Amino acid sequence: MSATAETLLPFDDVLAAFDPALGLEVHVELNTATKMFCGCSTVFGGEPNTQVCPTCLGLPGAMPVVNGKAVESAIRIGLALNCRIAEWCRFARKNYFYPDMPKNFQTSQYDEPICFDGWMDVEVDGETFRVEIERAHMEEDTGKSTHVGGATGRIHGADYSLVDYNRAGIPLIEIVTKPIVGAGERAPEVARAYVQQLRELIVALGVSEARMDQGNLRADVNLSLAPKGSDVLGTRTETKNVNSFRSVERAVRFEMQRHAAILQGGGSILQETRHWHEDTGITTSGREKSDAEDYRYFPEPDLVPVAPSPEWVEELRGTLPENPTQRRARLQAEWGFSDLEMRDTVGAGALGLVEETIAAGASPQAARKWWLSDLARRANDTGVEIGELGVSPAQVAAVQALVDAGSLNDKLARQVFDGLVAGEGTPEEIVAARGLAIVSDDGALTAAVDAAIAANPDVAAKIRDGKVAAAGALIGAVMKEMRGQADAGRVRELILERLA
CATH class of the missing domain: 1.10.10 (Arc Repressor Mutant, subunit A)
Structure with missing residues (x-):
């Protein structure tokens, strides 16, 4: 069946017959200066294959050394997610053949993760869902493959492929949830809220830029359906590398409808990876999903175990930022927002943007007004996240300052935002170039x-x-x-x- 011919069951019919179970795997690319096991630079955007060495290229005789800063970042992430921190853990070799991993194995952690048994509470429209964390483990990223030729940009049908190993070996933390059950119709929104809140936490910790558009944070969405009232999980699929909050929600909804249509038609779900297509809002088949034993994990003989002392762990606990839930409650009280105003701000992914705009001098209501009305509409129209419009909090505050000074009114300010999105300069430059200033002569x-x-x-x-x-x-x-x-x-x- 072609990608465009997928049969979908109406969402209400899905909920009437099935209970969804979610699983989310989020890869966080750490902002360390060097790679996980060598001294190569991690700066984004370098010329292909210029930030490599014998270790991250997997050349014979090259010996890895663990990046201490990456271990510290992993522990802080685990503590912020209420995880237990292992007193002793090891790296393992995850064996598979793929051209973006020149060693033919990925150095990761298997049965001995550094962080495990955690949780995070997320809120959707006033209802709290506890997302339990199975593990958060350390590993290295793969290189980047570019498939040239063909219609899809994927390896099938391509004329040839290019590989850039600059990214190979960059430190990653993979955060894996336990199955999230009981969300029902809220499942797509819970998935989005979890990834959104997790990103807020990562940014607050300062361990990653967590920019989804640059691949600093990538989400894999696992989904299965079980007959209504059943306590046995169904067969799952894994949608790989979903790169925006909006797409996480859409991918969950699409897979729920696709699974249900197959099951209602008497078919069975193939355990496989799926590709998410941002332009069409659908998933297509990738490859049959391997189980852990198929990777032939075994301990990495070239790396010593990691054994963080209890004293160090407690020292790192003292560096944690404010809990996201407590932070939202504090900000709501400081700003005087109603529960509905705060929920809308969080739901739009604009909490940090509003906070930075207020810090730059705008009033809370003015900051909220611009981000949740005019700018949110533009983001929705163009299909991007609100923070990816190219308009900064400082610029929004500068536009509001012009309004407060009587140089602009709201109607003219919207034209300034047109100029900002188009990259025409600062608010003051746009006002001058477009002749937008209010006439008071x-x-x-x-x-x-x-x-x-x-x-x-x-x-x-x-x-x-x-x-x-x-x-x-x-x-x-x-x-x-x-x-x-x-x-x-x-x-x-x-x-x-x-x-x-």
Whole structure:
């Protein structure tokens, strides 16, 4: 069956017949200066295959050494997720053949992760869901394959493939949840909220840029369906490398509908990896999913065990940032937001953006207004995350400062945001280049007011008779004549001076 011919069951019908179970695997690329087992640079965007050495290329005789900063970051992530920290753990070799891993094995952790048995509470529309963490383990990233030719950009049908090993060996932490059950219709939203909150936590810890657009944070979405009321998990699929919050939610919903259609039709689910297609919002088959034993894990003989002392772990616990739930409660109280306003802010992925905009000088309500109305609409229209629009919190605060100073009104400010999204410069430069500043010069305003009075004698007569509310019509006429750039307050004063 082709990708475009997938049969989907309506979402309500899925919920009537099945219970979903979620599993999320999130890979976090650490921001260490060097790779996991060698001294090569981790700077993003270097020329292909220039940040490599015998160790990360897997050349014979090269010996790895564990990056101590990566171990520290792993422990801090585990503590922030309420995990237990292993007193002793080892690395293992995960064996498989794939061209982006030149050693033909990935150095990872298997049955001895550094962090395990944790949890994180996430909130969706006022309802709290506890996501239990199975493990958070250390490993190295693979290289980047580029498949040239063909219609899909994937290896099947490509003319040839190129591999960039700059990314091979960059430290990763893989955070794996236990099955998330009981979410029902909220399952897609719970998945999104978890990844969103996890990213907030990672950024607060300072261990990664966590930019999904650069691959610093990647989510694999596991999903299965079981007949309603059954306590046996169904066969799962794993949708790989979903790279935005919105796509995590969409991928869960799509797979629920796809699984249900197959099961209702008498078919069975193939345990496999799936590819997510951002443009069409569908998944397509990747490869049959391997079980852990198929990778032939065995202990890495070239690396010593990792044994963090209890004293060091407790020292690191003291460096943890504020708990996300407590932080949201504090910010809500400081900003004076209602429960609904705060839920909408968090749900839009704008909490950090609003916080930074306020820190840059905007009022809480002004910061929320811009991010959740005009900017959220633009993000939705273009299909990107709100933080990827190319507009910074400092710029939003600068636009609001111009509004507060009377240089702009909200209508003109929206045109400034047009310029910011288009990369036309700073807010001040855009105002000057587009000629957007509000006109408050009495000479120009008086001429426009006199023209509006002459063109609307009936309205002018009403104002002379004491019906001051009628001034709104003349103000509107002046604003239209001056393309919305008149100082409305001063226009009103001039109208009343002329007619009162």
